[in-house]
Amino acid sequence: MYLGTRILSFTPTSDKSTLPDLTKLQISVITKTTCKIPGLPNDTYAIQNEAHAKLINMTIPPPSAGEEGPYSQCTIYKAENNTWSDFAEITNTTPQMACTSWVYDTTSFYPTAITEFEMVCGNEIMRSHSNMVGFGGALAGALVLGLLTDVIGRKKTLLISLVIQLGSGIGIAYSPNYISFVVFNFLCGIARMGEFMIAFVIGMELVGPTKRTYVGLVIEFFWCIGLIILAGVAYLIRDWRYLQLSLTLPVVFFFAYWWLLPESPRWLLSRGRLDEAEVIIKRIAKSNGVTMRKSIMRDITLHEGPHAKITAMFTSPVLLLRCVIIFFNWLAINIIYYGLGLNVSNLSGNVYLNFVISSLVELVAYIILIFIMDKTGRKKLYLVSMLLGGIACLATVFPVMYGTKAHTWVTVTLSMVGKFGASAAFGVIYVFSAELFPTVIRQSGIGACSIFEGIGGMVAPYIADLGILLGGHFASILPLIVFGGVTVVAGLTSLGLPETQNKKLPETIEDAIEFGRPGYDKKEESLLDPKSQSDGRSKLTYGVDDVRKTGWISHQDTSQF
Structure with missing residues (x-):
């Protein structure tokens, strides 16, 4: 099936902005560290022998409050010349000083951006800044490339994104310092958001209304599969620079999509390029075993409907409150979704295994959504998902307060339950919010939501690193408590939104004001009305499924289309 192969072959290139994939975790993971023994060039984090252990005890004091490990991470004993031979007489009163070089645990990662750019001992927030800048690039990409794709087309914008990527x-991979690392991270965020956005848009525009929910969720399957593959690659390649190169260079193969991927027929029609659109639509029809009339293109129109400004939603108290709830939920769901991903490296246990489990949990959430989203309703499903994720995160306080190190698996499990709820809510909110905005501002409304999505992503790294920045006994669960609290509050505010399933969606601002009130027409919105056309034929309004519905294509069996 032409549509299926095109969509499925395209989506693996997508990447949700600069989401917390294992590449980011391995590049900027916080590894165990301690001060390097002055004057000892071959010093290591692991104790090599008894003589090495004696030197460590002579030069490095015990850990201070909030530090983990047997030795201090940031201070050494002060000696006259600061060489290991000067530390012969060490007592409890020996003064201490901040160290200027460190050795790192190389069990899971080495080297990383953290170790090379020394984001430790007072500089931990540099990691949060780096991740924030990446999400800032994603926000910029959504705004700039989102406009560009409507001007020059989906394929050209995709090519630009791939070049930037x-x-x-x-x-x-070749960043010599922290500043260049952050600048390239910003540009990478722009590119990756462009790739995912175009994958999502062109996938939705190549199918009709009845298939969009399905396609929107299937795209996420490939995102999850890609994460699992990343875990395997990152496990085999521990050097962050080589890992970055190994995951970047294959982008070259995706330039083949310039020839393999068709331009969006909808975009071509909006630009009046009917001949090009006809070639693509006929190719799709042929691959699905249906026949098109030769004169079909004379009857096709692209009806965009009336338009209004997003500010029209602020003219009524009902709509203003609805906008505030929607925007806050976009902010909250992105904070918990991205934050839980970034927090994987802060959990106990094997980071690779935790990451694979987290990816599988997300995949299961999307699979379940396909089967229940159209049965349970958007509002109820979204509320349950948010409360499940939030309460699971808040519950992590109990194993830390009342458990032992043997119960750390409980914290990991609750974090994964939180990821399940966040992933499910993430999948629902796209459909739910789009159906809540009236037709006249639907595109602008989703665009405004993407701004709050970007802000949520930019805030998430700082929350995920709260435990690292503040330290203490609750360091591992502090981010989860914040994520859980925000999620529960946001989920409860969604009670103020009306249900949209099996309802006639609002067309105008006036419809939006009445939407959800008793007496509002609850019939399912008619996507196409053949009787509305004087010649008895409907017009192409969106997607290729509509072509089959209008009767332009005649075939004994059109079920594949």
Whole structure:
């Protein structure tokens, strides 16, 4: 099936902005560290022998409050010349000083951006800044490339995104310092958001209304599968620079989509390029075993409907409150979704295994959504997902307060339950919010939501690193408590939104004001009305499924289309 192969072959290139994939975790993971023994060039984090252990005890004091490990991470004993031979007489009163070089645990990762750019001992927030800048690039990409794709087309914007991705990915791998690392991370965020956005848009525009929910969720399957593959690659390649290169260079193969991927027929029609659109639509029809009339293109129109400004939603108290709830929920769901992903490296246990489990949990959430979203309703499903994720995160306080190290698996399990709820809510909110905005501002409304999505992503790294920045006994669960609290509050505010399933969606601002009130027409919105056309034929309004519905294509069996 032409549509299926095109969509499925395209979506693996997608990447949700600069989401917390294992590449980011391995590049900027917080590894165990301690001060390097002055004057000992071959010093290591692991104790080599008894003589090495004696030197460590002579030069490095015990850990201070909030530090983990047997030795201090940031201070050494002060000696006259600061060489290991000067530390012969060490007592409890020996003064201490901040160290200027460190050794790192190389069990899981080495080297990383953290170790090379020394984001430790007072500089931990540099990691949060780096992740925030990446999400800032994603926000910029959504705004700039979102406009560009409507001007020059989906394929050209995709090519631009791939070029930026290739250049910035190589730039990250060869970054000589922190500043260049952050700059290339910003550019990479722009590119990756462009790739995912175009994958999602063109996938939705190549199918009709009845298939959009399905396609929107299937795209996420490939995102999850890609995460699992990343875990395997990252496990085999421990050097962050080589890992970055190994995941960047294959982008070259995706330039083949310039020839393999068709331009969106909808975009071509909106630009009046009917001949090009006809070639693509006929190719789709042929692959699905249906026949098109030769004169079909004379009857096709692209009806965009009336338009209004997003500010029209602020003219009524009902709509203003609805907008505030929607925007806050976009902010909250992105904070918990991205934050839980970034927090994987802060959980106990094997980071690779935790990451694979987290990806599988997300995949299961999307699979379940396909079967129940159209049966349970958007509002109820979204509320349950948010409360499940939030309460699970809040519950992590109990194993830390009342459990032992043997119960750390409980914290990991609750974090995964939180990821399940967040992933499910993430999948629902796209459909739910789009159905809540009236037709005249639906596109602008989703665009405004993407701004709050970007802000949520930019805030998430700081929350995920709260435990690292503040330290203490609750360091591992502090981010989860914040994520859980925000999620529960946001989920409860969604009670103020009307249900949209099996309802006639609002067309105008006036419809939006009445939507959800008793007496509002609850009939399912008619996507096409053949009787509305004087010649007895409907017009193409969106997607290829509509072509089959209008009767332009005649075939004994059109079930594949």
